Amino acid sequence: MTLDRLDLALIRATQGGLPLTPEPYAALAAKLGTTEAEVIARLTALQDTGILRRIGAVPNHYRLGYTANGMTVWDVADAQVDALGEAIGRLPFVSHCYRRPRALPHWPYNLFAMVHAHSRVDADALAAQIAAVLGAACHGHDILYSTRILKKTGLRLVD
């Protein structure tokens, strides 16, 4: 699907969020010079193609008590990493799961999975569940906890 000017305008107009008014799509339409029906049709099409992942609430992990946010990293056999990555992504406590290149010799890990827990002890238990799924295909792992946010501006649509 190719995004046209109106799709991009809609993405930009909602980067800060959906208007908190009783008729938010009509409010967007007025801002963009189109109709409410067109805004709803565009968002439906974007959702159907997966460009729009979801419309909903994004909680602040820390405020909900998820203070142990660990980047778990795994050295998984190349032949099995894609099938196992799918399985890890399905675990309910994993928020992001990616295959990335190794940076040898110091960084042997090719599978990254973010986990969120109320304590490091709980996060370590979640990592043990991941290890159980990976089994013998995994040759090593680590958990990197964030100790400080140095910058967080979020990804923005490029102009």
Place this chain on the structure above:
Amino acid sequence: MSIVALSALDKRIINQLHGGFPLCPAPYRVAAEALGTDETTLLERLTALLAEGTLTRFGPLFNADHMGGANVLAAMAVPMARFDAVAAQVNAHAEIAHNYQRDHALNMWFVAAAATPEAVEACFCRIEAETDLAVARFPKEREFFVELKLSA
């Protein structure tokens, strides 16, 4: 940052409004009915949860891959004596969207976003020149589907 105590309604809002928000003319009214409340109360609670920072956002979440740009995760092993100075050098680049300190030899992890992969690479090269430190690039090779719900 403090951990908040939430009312039963706020918990339902956070747990049930994860996705699937209606695409119809009065979506808050429809969503409020499913949550056992009314449109006015739902709008008030969403406004308050955003203002106090319990929600970072309410609205559409787009897949960054389709948004016309490139973004790449990278990491550096920064000597602790220079850590804050290097953080300032890295953060000064507008391309840097997030930057976290992590407890590992690779102790600074950041994401650069730009219009093209070449612009992201140029940013990493400038950071290497300015800091005299190597930037390890970890571009996404494949993303695995996830459906996380953090319960309140």
